[in-house]
Amino acid sequence: MTLRYIPTSFPNPTVADIDARLDDICVNEGVSIPWAIESGSRAWGFPSPDSDFDCRFVFVRPIEQHLSPWLRRDVIETPLVGELDVNGWDLAKAFHLLLKGNAVIIEWLRSPIIYRGERWFRDELLGFATRLADRDLIAKHYLHLGERQRRVYFADGTNVPQKKIFYALRPAATLRWLRHHPGAAIAPMHFPTLMSECDPPAELASLVAELIERKSVTRELGSEPLPAAIAAFIDNEFELARTSFASRAEPASADARSQAKKLYQKLVHRAFATAPS
Template sequence: MASPPSALRSIPSHFSPERLADVDARLAGIIRDHHVTIGLAIESGSRAWGFPSPDSDYDCRFLFVRRREDYLSPWQKRDVIETPLEHDMDVNGWELGKAIKLLLKGNAVVIEWLMSPIVYQGAPEFRDGLLGLANAHTDRAAIARHYLHLGERQRNTYFADHKAISLKKIFYALRPATALRWLRLHAEAAIAPMDFPTLLEQCDPPEAVVRLGHELIERKAVTRELGSGPLPPPLRDFIDDEFAAARACFPARAHRISEDARRDAAAFFRSMLRD
């Protein structure tokens, strides 16, 4: 099954032509060998988040739909397709049904894929339909708790003992903290921007946080290693304060997917199978 001609493609001019060709070839092989249609293939990770290094991996993630006969079988195929990590290229994807269920549960990863500014291929109706589901039915508190759990895990893993750490790991906690601040200050929105500089610009953090954040981005863009050091106090305080504010603003509670959400998701899923 071949994918329809892609109407979505947005590749930065600085991308390696060789790596771009490698990703395109890997996606074409997946379509051919697994008999799937790829609805959306994007770049995730630091390149899409706005703080790449010269040696950042190419992290392609994609959403796919299987053939109708594969769904109408007692022997269901896996809901992921994984390919070997080669050099600096990592290409893996999720089946549409898996992505929809995670999205409605408040999984921010799926939503970030839909928001990625770097698109290898995709159909507008596929991405727009999933974004419509996210905007209509995503629980913003569940999204916030996703970022909170992610950020606290990174904070406790790398920075708990106040020792010197690889400075590039600061982004692992700083970006979730900034996304949480953005969500807290934009009560009408459920989806925060994926791009970290945009988050900084739109959530009015302390001046020292903005300065240090941009300094780290600029240094990371030109060097493979930022070196190591303790977590700078302004960033430490910002991260801890935002996590504390998020725990108060977005308390843990059971999340139930509404019948309206299930109905709309099922209708979209069936429409993609028909297409």
């Protein structure tokens, strides 16, 4: 079953441009694209009127390319033109990063905005991630992501670009969600849902809701001091994460790698069995 969920607010010409790029990639690169979604602020649930369209996709190369001694790149990038950003990963890259605790592919698989997608592909890969994703490594991914955003955009808390607050706030909320859901490794991608499920302090929830509302209607929020409640939430969650989640970097187990190999082979074969001619 092919999936496609695109908000009616998305301009038709932009969607047509994304579809055309994906079609061109399939033809010019000789690949199958079983999953293409919107990532970034539009999918996370805090877009601005001028937010880019961040299409991300997973591609699968045909079997004969796997047998060649000349390896192809594991990413496909297209030119950034205006507000359109379309880039993708080889399925093998997605598996490698997933087993290292990189949560990006998990977010792609859970995006609510789908340009084109095969349900079987999403369900198989997401099921694998749900079974084998290491919550400590996932937490480490979000901690490093959040710390980097905190350091780059508002280390001293003064004159903070208000749009950038979300890029540290989202990892902090994810870490809180993981602490509140000790049996789970995969948090909601949609930020308002994530916030509602991580039981934030009332003052913080109010501030965040106001920021999302302002961001949705204005192209420029400007720069202001970092609100104390947001700074305290972010810093507290990062500090708790450093002690709540195991700090380790073991390679994926032999069993996980074996399961990944079997699923990879299955997905490669099926992608081309169902790819349009």
